[in-house]
Amino acid sequence: MIKVFKLPDLGEGLTESEIVAWHIAPGDTVTLNQHIADVETAKAVVELPSPFAGTVSTLHQPTGVVVQVGEAIVSFDVEGAEPAAAAPTAGTDVPAGVPAGVAAPAEPAQEREAVLVGYGASVERGGRPQRRARRGAAPAPAAAIVVPAAASVRASVPGSVPASVPAGVGAVGAERPRSTPPVRALARDLGIDLARLTGTGPDGLITRDDVRAGALTGPGADATVPAIGAAASVPGARESRTPIKSVRKHTAAAMVRSAFTAPHVTEFLTVDVTPTMELLDSLKRNRAFADQRINILTVVAKALCIAASRHPSVNTRWDDEAGEIVQYHYVNLGIAAATPRGLLVPNITDADALGLTGLSAALAALTDAARAGTTSPAALSGGTITITNIGVFGIDAGTPILNPGEAAILAMGAIRRTPWEYKGEIALRQVMTLSLSFDHRLVDGEQGSRFLADIGAILAEPGMVLTMV
Template sequence: MAAKDFALPDLGEGLTESELVSWHVAVGDTVELNQPLAEVETAKALVELPSPFAGVITKLYAEAGTTVQVGAPIVAFELEGSEGDSAGSSDAAKPEREPVLVGYGPPIEGDGRPARRARKGTSKAPTPAPAPAPDPHLKVEVVPPPASQTSLPIERVETPRSTPPVRKLARDLGIDLATVIGTGDKGLITREDVEAAVSGGSLRDAGKAGSSGSGTRRAETGERETRTPIQGVRKYTAAAMVQSAFTAPHASEFLTIDVTPTMELIATLKESSAFRGRRLNLLTVVSKALCIAVGRNPSVNTRWDEQAQEIVQFHYVNLGIATATPRGLMVPNIKDADALDLVGLADELSALVETAKAGTASPADLAGGTVSITNIGSFGIDAGTPILNTGEAMILALGAVKRMPWEYRGEIALRQVLTLSVSFDHRLVDGEQGSRFLADVGAILANPAVLLTMV
C-alpha cells in the first residue's frame, strides 16, 4: 500500500479558499475512484469533490465547517497496490482516473472546449453512487496538515448530514443540528426534523430546548444578537457588488408600458400544443425580447477589459437570470440564449431556476454571463436601479405587472402595465444606445407583432 495526500483543488473561480461543508467519508472507509469525498462551498456554488484515487481513507485534515486554502491537504489515502511498492513506483500502481472536476480538469470535447451541460431531454452520464453515510455518533481522528507541528491530533463527532437549505433554516431558527435526530434516508436531517426541533419534538438532548419549547435562540440563551460569518455566496455577492458599483459608472433608465397584448399572447400560447406541460410566463417572453434587442444594440453586450485596454464584443448572448436561493443571490446563465426559440428558452429557464434553487448549480452554470435580467416584479416591486453583474455592460429589471387606468385608443381603460428598468456601464454604452435598447424591449412587449419588423 502507498500513502497519498489529496489537496483541495482549484475549483476554477480564481479563489484561494473554500469552505468544507460536509464529509461523505470517514477514516477507515474504502473508496472508489470518483466517489464523492466531501461537499465544499465556493463563492458561487456547492461542489462535490470526487476521489482522485481508489484506496482507504487514513486521515481527514480538516473539519466540516472550516475554511480550507486551495492546495492544502484535506484527506490522506492508502492506495491500492502491493506492500512492496516504493514511493517512485506507487504512481504506476494508481488506477488511471477520468478528470471530472475543475482543478483536475473538466471532461473535454473533441474541439478542445469543456463539455457543456446537456439540455433537457438528452441523456446524461451516470452519476457515481454516493458513499455510505457515516454514523453521526462515530468519533473520527482528524490530524492537522503535516506543516503544522504545534498541535496534536484531535477527536470530533462527525457533523450531522443535511442539505444547505436545511442548514440555513436551522441557523435562522437557532437550532443546533447536532441536537437533531434525522428521519430522512440514512439519517439525513430534513426540514421537518428542524421544524419539529423548534417545538422540542426531535432533539437529542431535550434539556437544550428550554422549558418553554419555543426553540428560538433568544428563548434558550437570552441572546439579543446573532453573528453570522461572512462567507460563501454572501461574501462573493458583496465583493462583486462593491467591485461593480465602484468600477463601472452606472446609468439607469426607466420605461413604463402597457403589456396587455403580451399577457394575452402568453395566455393563448399556453393553450397551444407546443407549450403544453411547459412553464411559460412573462420572463420567458422578456428573455426573447432582450435577445432580439441585444442584436439590434450590440454595445450592451460587451465587456471592459481594463488590463488589456480593450472592449470585448460578444457575438452571443449568455443570459443571466438573477435568482433568489436559500444560499443567497445567484446569477446562473443560459448559454447561447440568442440561438433558442421561445420553447427552448422556456425549457432552459425552468431547468436553470430549479437547479439554482436546489443549490446544485455548478461553477460553469454561474460563469460566462454577458447580460442579465432580474425579476423584481416577483416580489411586487414596480422598479429599481439594479447593480450590474460584474463584467457585464447591462442588466434589465422587470417590474410587477399591475392593472391600472391607461390611455387606450383615445379612452381611459384598465390595462396591464409594468415598468422596465435598465442599468448600463456608461464606459461602454452611451445614453442613446441604452435608450434604444430599452425602447426596443418595450416596443416588443407593448405590441409583439412589431417583431415582424425587427427580425
C-alpha cells in the same frame, strides 16, 4: 502508501472553500471518483470526488472550516503502503496543519500532488479488494481526525457531526444518511440533521418530503447546530454576528468592484404589457404549449435577445488590461436568482439561439438548480448580460448594479392593473416598469434608450417582433 489529498483549485481560480459535509470516515474504503465531500466555494456547493482508490486514513479538516487551496484535507491508504508509523525523512510531505509528532509517510518526490480526477492525478489501485469498515465500528486508536490547534472551528453542518461530539472530531464509522445532493442542500437550508430522519424513499432514501416533515415536527432539527451562514446568537442578546463567507462574501466584493469601476446609468420605461399577458393566456390554452412554463420572464428574455442584436453595444465588455472593448456575438443570458445561500447569477448559454420553448425549458432548469443548490460553477461564469426579476417581490422599479464584466442589466418590475390611456380613453391595463442600468463607458445614452425602447415595444405589441428580425 499514504496519499494526501489537498484541496484543489476547483477550476474557477478561487483560493478557498468551506468543507460543508464529509461523506466518508476514517476506515472507509473508497473508489475512484467516489463522492467524498461537499465543499462550498464563493459560487456554488461542489461535490468533491476522490482522486484515489483506497482506505480513508485521516480527515485533516472538520466541517464548517474554510480551507485554503493546497491545504491537506484527507489522507488515503493506498494498497502497498509503507508502515504508517514511519518517521519523516528528507522530502517527506507532511500535510499542512498536522501537529508535530503526527507524521504522514513520504510520497515519491517525482509524483504530482493529488487533485481532482481529470486534472492530472495519478491513481494507484491495489490488486486485491479491501474490506469496507463495518458501520458502527469502534473508532480507530490514535487521532482519527487531525485538526490544527489554531484552527477556528465553527458550528458544523447538519447531517455531519452530532452536537455531542467535541469540536473538530468527526463521527467515525457512523451510518451516513442516504440522500441526494438537492435534498442535502434543502436540509442545510432548513437546519435539519439528516442523521435524525428516517427515509421513506427506496431503500431508506431520505426525500424532500422527509426533510420538510422534519422541519415542521421538530425531531429532525438540531437546535444546537445552526444552519450554514446562520448567526451565532444568544437568547435575549441585543445583537448577533454572522461570518462573512462563501456566496455573500463573493457577491459583496463583486458588487463593490462593479459599483466603483463602471459608471452606472439607469433608465426607466413604464409599459402597457396587457397584449403580452393576453398572448401568454392564449399559449396556456393551446395544447401544443400545455407542458411549457412560458411566462412573462420568458418573453422578456426573448425580447432582450432580439433588442441586443439590434443594439450590440449592450452586449460587450470593457477589457481594461488590454485596452479593448470586447464585442460578444452571442448572448449568455444571466438570470439573477435569490437563494438561501445568497444571490446567484447563473446564465443560459447562447440564449439568443433559443425560441420561446427553448428559453422556457432553460429557465426552468436554471431555476430548479438554483433552488436546490446544485448550480454548477461553470453555469455561474461567462454571462454577457443579465435580467433580474424584482417584480416577484412586489417591487415596481430599482437601480440594479451591473454584474461585473457586463455592460447592462435589466430589472423587471411588478405587473399591476393601473388606470392607463388606451384608445383615447382611461382603462384598467396591466402595466410594468422596466429599469435598465448600463456602463456608460460602453453604452451611450441613445444606445441604451433605444435598446430599452425596443424591449418595451415588443412587450406592448408582441407582433412588433416581425419588424425587428
